[in-house]
Amino acid sequence: MNFLHRIQAIIIIDDMGNRIFCKYYTGEDTSDASKALAGLDAQKALEKSIHQHISKLKTNTYTLGSELAVVEGHSVVYMICNDVWFIVLGDTKENEVILCNVLETLVRALKEELDTHIISTGLLLKEYQAILFTVDEMIDQGIILQLNAANIAEVVAPYLVDTSSETARKTLSTVNRYFRDNL
Numbered sequence: 001m002n003f004l005h006r007i008q009a010i011i012i013i014d015d016m017g018n019r020i021f022c023k024y025y026t027g028e029d030t031s032d033a034s035k036a037l038a039g040l041d042a043q044k045a046l047e048k049s050i051h052q053h054i055s056k057l058k059t060n061t062y063t064l065g066s067e068l069a070v071v072e073g074h075s076v077v078y079m080i081c082n083d084v085w086f087i088v089l090g091d092t093k094e095n096e097v098i099l100c101n102v103l104e105t106l107v108r109a110l111k112e113e114l115d116t117h118i119i120s121t122g123l124l125l126k127e128y129q130a131i132l133f134t135v136d137e138m139i140d141q142g143i144i145l146q147l148n149a150a151n152i153a154e155v156v157a158p159y160l161v162d163t164s165s166e167t168a169r170k171t172l173s174t175v176n177r178y179f180r181d182n183l
Helices: 040-057 096-114 121-126 128-138 149-159 166-182
Strands: 009-014 019-024 067-071 074-081 084-091
Touching (some): 019 121, 040 067, 040 084, 096 149
Antiparallel strands (some): 074 084
């Protein structure tokens, strides 16, 4: 009996379907549906399908809570915040409530860490390290570790660099440019 809850991916895209961040969990101990997403082409195709599916359903630029859809045999839980779409991908056998909790925790933790009520593409690209640390604190190899946004924000906050110095700003700019170009 498997009592650990898993996700297949965390995806953040802009409203045009361009990838801002993604982390797929396709290790040996994952389901066949997760393993099928190991290749970049499969990931991009799925992201395009998800974007098209959500675009058909979307009625506004902000959802109050998470929404659920099934796309290509995957449970897709998503939340739209302005021009940013947060997506958690899970197996269709996974509990949808757990997937919703992962999504809502991610968004709440990022808002708390970035000290904002409105998340935008520009802000996420500027503070990309916040996404990396938050996802790393929440998920390990697809296994959900933490679903308390306040605890995650408390752990991650010391690692978020003060970008007021010019050296730190240049370093983060270089790192962000690298991730943008290679994701």
